[in-house]
Amino acid sequence: MYVSITGNKGNQDVYIKQSYRKDNGKTSSRIYKKLGKYNTLLEQFSGNEKELMDWAKKEAEKETLAYNQQKEKVSLSLSPLARIPLDEERVFNIGYLFLQKICSELRIDNICRNIRNHHKFSYDFHAILTDLIYTRILAPSSKLSSYKYCHSLLEPPKYSLQDLYRALSVLAEESDFIQEELYKNSNFIHPRNSRILYYDCTNYYFEIEAEDGIKKYGKSKEHRPNPIITMGLFMDADGIPLAFDIFPGNQNEQLTLKPIEKKVIKDFNCSEFIFCSDAGLGGKSNRFLNSFGNRSYVITYSLKKMKKEERELALLPTQFKVPGSNKLIDLRTLDESDPKVYNTIYYKEYPLVTGDMDETVIITYSPKYKAYQSKIRNAQIDRAKKMIQSSDKTRKGKGSNDPARFIQRTSVTEDGEIAQKNIYQLDEAK
CATH class of the missing domain: 1.10.10 (Arc Repressor Mutant, subunit A)
Structure with a gap:
């Protein structure tokens, strides 16, 4: 191995290069190791070029010696008559x-x-x-x-x-x-962020025909007719599980929060947090539970379930703001082709009095999410158009994402005909 300096004046690099022989018998060289920038190394040796080159040559000698030691041959003797002992485990899993x-x-x-x-x-x-x-x-x-x-x-x-x-x-x-x-012990490995706690429920089915203990018939998330159990789980702000519990399969999910949250407050010493969940677990009693002390909550709120006047207020395109600014924005004036506008989330909020609690409703608008939903809807419309041309047009839409919901059936009777005729077309209004 030898030292080589390459590059333009003022921007040179110092390399250790290695000579080798190609498969065709010809000799060539390749970079084995980079020692650094020439000017930077020269500063380390106070501008003395001779000391720099002496050091570089010694480094090349060290690398040559280490490389040759790696190439030393090792003799290994194998016996063609040796046999592996019967019933002796020789392969083990160590991934654990x-x-x-x-x-x-x-x-x-x-x-x-x-x-x-x-x-x-x-x-x-x-x-x-x-x-x-x-x-x-x-x-x-x-x-x-x-x-x-x-x-x-x-x-x-x-x-x-x-x-x-x-x-x-x-x-x-x-x-x-x-x-x-x-x-408690996990905090020694990774400090837990319990300022925000997420909660949700799921259920597990059992391949049995009759109820047994807490395995009860209930609303299965997999739509199975088997007995189920419900599991509620708390996660911290980093998505690491905090606590869980098991409940009978026929128990209302709304009732699962209180016992687990009480356990978290008492046993885990987590009394100050923001509770986050979906609308399914955001019942009045659960919101009331998290409105005391230093606890708060953020729950999704369905526009469809709002009162008419509240929904109309929420859907008004005026009075929106961006985080960190009090300037009011009308969504109709936005240029959504502007990348900055496209990637910004706008919001507005207004107070909502619901019985014993004073709450705040936050409405958000995202041009980027709007474009995403529009893309999905347009794809569903294209599928609905294809269904109209096929024999599948008579199928009724079963859900909010089923393209069959966009197909409108109209029954007509033409002159001279007794039987009615069905006409299928795209429901533009829907």
Whole structure:
């Protein structure tokens, strides 16, 4: 290897180059390492070019020595008669080791030790819990399949499948304690931002025919006729889960918030936050709950459910503002072809008195979101036009995004005909 200086005067670079032989037998050179800008390096040696070149040559010698050491041959002897022992595991999954480090930082071992102190069991509860965490992330499946998967890990389980099943009831009983301790310990890894809390519900179905315990018949989000359970989940401002709870499948989602929020306030010491949710969980009682102390809320509000006068006020294109300015804007005067206008979100607000609470309604307008919705609607209209030309035009629209809702059917009777004839066309008004 050797030192080379390339570039224009005033903008030169110092490289270590390597000579090598191509496949066709001819010799060439290539850049092996860049030492830096010539003028910058020269300043480090007080303008002494000789000292700079001596240093660069020594660096080239070091790289040559290191490169040659890498090329030293290693002899390896293999026996063609050797056999791999029968029934001996030689391949292991080690992808769980980074998860093991996180579990250790969350002090799950200490949590399990505290649980063990007031339970009578002899199995390794910590090993079962951490293994269930690994498999839920790496290979989510049933408990039986998870147990089998754990035997492929570098550290296979020493507990039995029956021990795993027994531990499930302990996990359910200690769920609140585990959540509380995990929240406290997680602050040592990543400071939790609990100024804003998001809440939502979902449900899970069971492939059973009859209700059992809290598995009840209810409104399934997957429209299945099976018994379900409801799960409510709080997340912090960073989207990291905070707390959850399980409820009977036939319970109104509105009623799930209060018990979990009380647990968050009492056990997690989170008493100052802004509660955010969709309209489905923004009932009056839930809004009232978060209107005390240092708690507030932001809930989506349906225009369709507003009173007529409120809706008309909300849809007026006047009195809008941009964040940080009190200048009033009429949306009709906007040049939405201007990139700055196109990417700005405009808003207006007015007070709303609803019984015992004084609330503020915020209406926003985004030209960019408007263009996005317009694109979707135009695509639906194109699909509706194609449906009119096909035999699918008689289908009724089933939802707010179904293109069949734009098809209008008109029954007419022509002169001399007894039977009515259906004419299908695009419903321009809709």
